[in-house]
Amino acid sequence: xxxxTQLDSHVSVSEGTPVLLRCNYSSSYxxxxxxxxxxxxxxxxxxxxxxxxxxxxxxxxGFEAEFKKSETSFHLTKPSAHMSDAAEYFxxxxxxxxxxxxxxxxxxxxxxxxx
Amino acid sequence: xxxxxxxxxxxxxxxxxxxxxxxxxxxxxxxNLYWYRQAAGRGLQLLFYSVxxxxxxxxxxxxxxxxxxxxxxxxxxxxxxxxSDSGFxxxxxxxxxxxITEAFFGQGTRLTVV
Numbered sequence: 037x038x039x040x041t042q043l044d045s046h047v048s049v050s051e052g053t054p055v056l057l058r059c060n061y062s063s064s065y066x067x068x069x070x071x072x073x074x075x076x077x078x079x080x081x082x083x084x085x086x087x088x089x090x091x092x093x094x095x096x097x098g099f100e101a102e103f104k105k106s107e108t109s110f111h112l113t114k115p116s117a118h119m120s121d122a123a124e125y126f127x128x129x130x131x132x133x134x135x136x137x138x139x140x141x142x143x144x145x146x147x148x149x150x151x
Numbered sequence: 152x153x154x155x156x157x158x159x160x161x162x163x164x165x166x167x168x169x170x171x172x173x174x175x176x177x178x179x180x181x182x183n184l185y186w187y188r189q190a191a192g193r194g195l196q197l198l199f200y201s202v203x204x205x206x207x208x209x210x211x212x213x214x215x216x217x218x219x220x221x222x223x224x225x226x227x228x229x230x231x232x233x234x235s236d237s238g239f240x241x242x243x244x245x246x247x248x249x250x251i252t253e254a255f256f257g258q259g260t261r262l263t264v265v
Binding site for chain 1 (some may be wrong): 185194208256
């Protein structure tokens with residue numbers, strides 16, 4: 037079965053410090069992996085995606101994520117947090133086999149930024 | 152161009168009333184379409200997905216149903232709403248091709264059942 041686990045429901049960091057949002061997936065095949073951000077009362081915005089190209093993926097707003105197959109992880113990082121980064125972040129997985137139509141969202145991680 | 156439309160944006164309905172949320176896509180044929188729900192303080196839960204006309208897969212038993220009457224139309228319905236149906240509903244279109252996976256989301260519908 038395919039699944040995605042976001043290990044932290046809430047992460048709080050100080051402005052200017054690094055951000056780490058953890059995501060682990062379970063898939064029998066090479067998956068496509070995404071990170072989406074949702075600001076309060078807004079829609080979902082794609083931050084970055086991995087689709088079997090470079091394992092280190094750079095996204096918008098200074099975020100990046102590294103696909104580690106051996107650890108089945110796709111953690112999201114940012115070197116220096118900004119107040120505008122406060123939002124809900126979702127890790128999303130799509131299994132890699134051709135008939136796979138299911139897209140699975142993680143439960144989300146709420147990122148808070150302390151001044 | 153490829154776009155996805157979802158309406159209405161907000162909806163307040165009394166308990167026991169019916170529900171119909173509509174999602175349509177443009178710029179593609181035979182899309183994979185999805186309905187998700189986000190309850191307050193929780194993540195996005197996959198409700199239904201459809202790979203073609205008349206083909207619906209249900210992920211969780213619930214008070215809702217989905218239909219795919221046309222290739223680019225996906226409808227979420229309920230005959231009688233419950234208080235627990237309140238939440239944020241999101242339609243998604245996932246474009247899957249060789250080396251390509253793109254996800255497009257509707258604007259979402261915030262449903263409040265009173």
